[in-house]
Amino acid sequence: MTPLLSIRALRVRFPTPAGLVDAVNAVDLDVFPGECLGVVGESGSGKSATFLATLGLLPSATIRTDGIFWKGRGLDPDALRGREIALTLQNALTALNPALRIGTQIEETLAAHDQGGNRRDRAIALLRRVGIPDPARRLYAYPHELSGGMRQRAMIAIALACAPHLLIADEPTTALDVTVQAQVLDLLRTLRAEQGMSLVLITHNLAVAAGNCDRIAVMYAGEIVETGPAARVLTTPRHPYTTGLLRSHPSLDDPEAPLLPIPGRIPDPGAWPSGCRFAPRCSRHVAACEAPQTLRVVPDGAARCCQAGIA
Amino acid sequence: MSASLALSPGTLAFRHFRRDPLAFACALFLLMVALIAIAAPAIAPHDPADADLLRRLQPPVWMSGGDWSYPLGCDGLGRDILSRLIYGARISLGIGVFVVALATVIGATLGVLAGFVRGLPDALLSRIADILLGFPYLVFAIGLMGMMGPGLSNIIITLVLKEWVVAFRVARGETLAAREQDYVEAARAIGCRRARIMRDEVMPNILSPVVVVATIRMANVIIMEASLSFLGLGVQPPAVSWGGMVADGRDVLAGGWWVSTFPGLAIMLVVIAANLASQGLREAFDPRLRQ
Numbered sequence: 383m384t385p386l387l388s389i390r391a392l393r394v395r396f397p398t399p400a401g402l403v404d405a406v407n408a409v410d411l412d413v414f415p416g417e418c419l420g421v422v423g424e425s426g427s428g429k430s431a432t433f434l435a436t437l438g439l440l441p442s443a444t445i446r447t448d449g450i451f452w453k454g455r456g457l458d459p460d461a462l463r464g465r466e467i468a469l470t471l472q473n474a475l476t477a478l479n480p481a482l483r484i485g486t487q488i489e490e491t492l493a494a495h496d497q498g499g500n501r502r503d504r505a506i507a508l509l510r511r512v513g514i515p516d517p518a519r520r521l522y523a524y525p526h527e528l529s530g531g532m533r534q535r536a537m538i539a540i541a542l543a544c545a546p547h548l549l550i551a552d553e554p555t556t557a558l559d560v561t562v563q564a565q566v567l568d569l570l571r572t573l574r575a576e577q578g579m580s581l582v583l584i585t586h587n588l589a590v591a592a593g594n595c596d597r598i599a600v601m602y603a604g605e606i607v608e609t610g611p612a613a614r615v616l617t618t619p620r621h622p623y624t625t626g627l628l629r630s631h632p633s634l635d636d637p638e639a640p641l642l643p644i645p646g647r648i649p650d651p652g653a654w655p656s657g658c659r660f661a662p663r664c665s666r667h668v669a670a671c672e673a674p675q676t677l678r679v680v681p682d683g684a685a686r687c688c689q690a691g692i693a
Numbered sequence: 694m695s696a697s698l699a700l701s702p703g704t705l706a707f708r709h710f711r712r713d714p715l716a717f718a719c720a721l722f723l724l725m726v727a728l729i730a731i732a733a734p735a736i737a738p739h740d741p742a743d744a745d746l747l748r749r750l751q752p753p754v755w756m757s758g759g760d761w762s763y764p765l766g767c768d769g770l771g772r773d774i775l776s777r778l779i780y781g782a783r784i785s786l787g788i789g790v791f792v793v794a795l796a797t798v799i800g801a802t803l804g805v806l807a808g809f810v811r812g813l814p815d816a817l818l819s820r821i822a823d824i825l826l827g828f829p830y831l832v833f834a835i836g837l838m839g840m841m842g843p844g845l846s847n848i849i850i851t852l853v854l855k856e857w858v859v860a861f862r863v864a865r866g867e868t869l870a871a872r873e874q875d876y877v878e879a880a881r882a883i884g885c886r887r888a889r890i891m892r893d894e895v896m897p898n899i900l901s902p903v904v905v906v907a908t909i910r911m912a913n914v915i916i917m918e919a920s921l922s923f924l925g926l927g928v929q930p931p932a933v934s935w936g937g938m939v940a941d942g943r944d945v946l947a948g949g950w951w952v953s954t955f956p957g958l959a960i961m962l963v964v965i966a967a968n969l970a971s972q973g974l975r976e977a978f979d980p981r982l983r984q
């Protein structure tokens with residue numbers, strides 16, 4: 383099957399006073415039609431930068447790639463953004479324009495892409511679709527009048543305005559309480575099923591990815607350290623970082639199990655270790671870890687670890 | 694649902710403004726002057742250019758020798774001061790409003806452009822603005838009016854040329870802050886082009902400081918016009934302006950103080966009202982200053 387979106391050897395570097403800093407390194411990703419890909423990692427691991435760079439939204443960054451393909455052809459982000467690929471930003475609380483009514487902002491998207499028909503009716507339909515009650519009235523609300531969950535829904539409504547084939551949801555559940563998180567994730571699942579849309583779910587929350595994704599890509603220090611079907615990654619992780627993430631997360635099956643945090647902290651971008659970037663924090667550190675690691679194919683996926691085959 | 698649903702920031706600001714008695718009174722005063730200016734031909738008791746040397750320096754009604762048909766007296770050529778004040782409001786207020794409106798539209802547009810696009814356009818426009826700011830206002834205006842010659846359109850051109858810088862700098866500064874906001878990135882993420890982002894996303898967010906500054910500048914422009922007219926570089930007779938009336942009275946100050954005093958008073962009242970109203974407007978638009 384041809385992937386919908388295919389990223390090859392993406393490298394993103396940001397200019398800083400201290401020189402170019404590597405934020406994303408050699409990332410390969412595929413998103414297939416209809417699937418949900420979870421991109422998991424802690425803050426600064428390069429999850430958001432990967433997709434912002436893909437969509438051409440990092441004007442100040444230096445971006446190198448062996449190619450980014452959309453439906454098998456070279457991707458022109460300016461032509462696809464908002465039309466076939468939509469992105470909801472990390473912070474729904476600030477990503478809506480405070481000076482404009484919700485309806486204006488939805489209609490604006492429709493106008494930006496010259497969508498015909500009655501824009502007001504379309505906006506109402508979109509709000510109803512994302513489960514906002516009394517949509518005709520909410521059109522006239524300002525963002526500050528909506529709750530966090532409502533704003534996230536409004537963001538999703540804006541993203542859905544042009545019926546995209548791929549929705550990239552960057553931390554859609556951050557800053558929402560748990561019940562609202564569940565509602566938003568439910569909504570995304572329903573929308574995906576109804577529209578046959580692909581979804582990239584960027585999250586730092588393994589549980590969120592576990593419950594919603596077909597495949598998972600784990601990122602650490604700007605690199606993908608492990609990919610594979612969600613079930614496999616979560617049950618038999620091949621990379622010690624994934625193992626560490628799972629162990630530091632409470633489990634419903636064994637609530638008494640001690641939580642084991644990963645020692646140390648993520649290194650500063652620009653000061654990555656020369657070998658395996660996870661080596662300084664790794665419990666299975668061996669001599670071979672001093673050399674840079676490549677993604678090794680393992681049953682059902684790949685892992686960037688010299689012991690991936692053994693584990 | 695809260696009662697404030699569906700109220701725009703402008704509506705909220707207006708509600709607050711209405712509760713500020715001093716600022717609201719000043720705004721009403723300005724509105725009244727504006728209405729008088731518009732209705733001048735219907736209101737003015739006499740033709741403002743109707744000279745009669747028999748009425749030369751006739752004093753106001755409450756002084757001996759004054760009468761009710763010329764309540765504020767007559768000037769050195771026997772023209773009715775009240776009528777001239779009423780007609781003069783057209784020039785003073787008209788120029789104030791028109792110059793500020795034009796300068797604000799030009800300045801804000803260029804400011805958003807410079808702040809959003811950055812780079813060469815920004816550097817170029819900002820340097821031009823710096824140079825213009827370096828000129829003392831009156832020197833700039835006198836120099837330019839001297840070159841172009843007096844007249845209504847020239848005075849407008851001169852004042853706009855100097856005045857757009859104010860709106861430009863405010864709009865540019867606000868845009869620099871607004872362009873880094875998440876909603877701008879979100880707009881780009883949904884595929885909005887730059888022109889649309891500037892017009893539909895950035896503009897509404899920077900509008901209130903620009904509007905507030907414009908009202909403050911109106912008082913300034915009215916004084917500038919009066920100064921230029923006082924110096925003889927403004928509108929030319931038979932058109933009447935308050936600054937010109939003050940100048941007319943200068944020669945007869947010893948025998949008829951009222952000729953200069955009343956237009957001077959009018960300038961002062963309008964300028965004070967504009968300043969106080971704009972202060973109220975600033976508070977109304979800034980949630981931090983609302984009580």
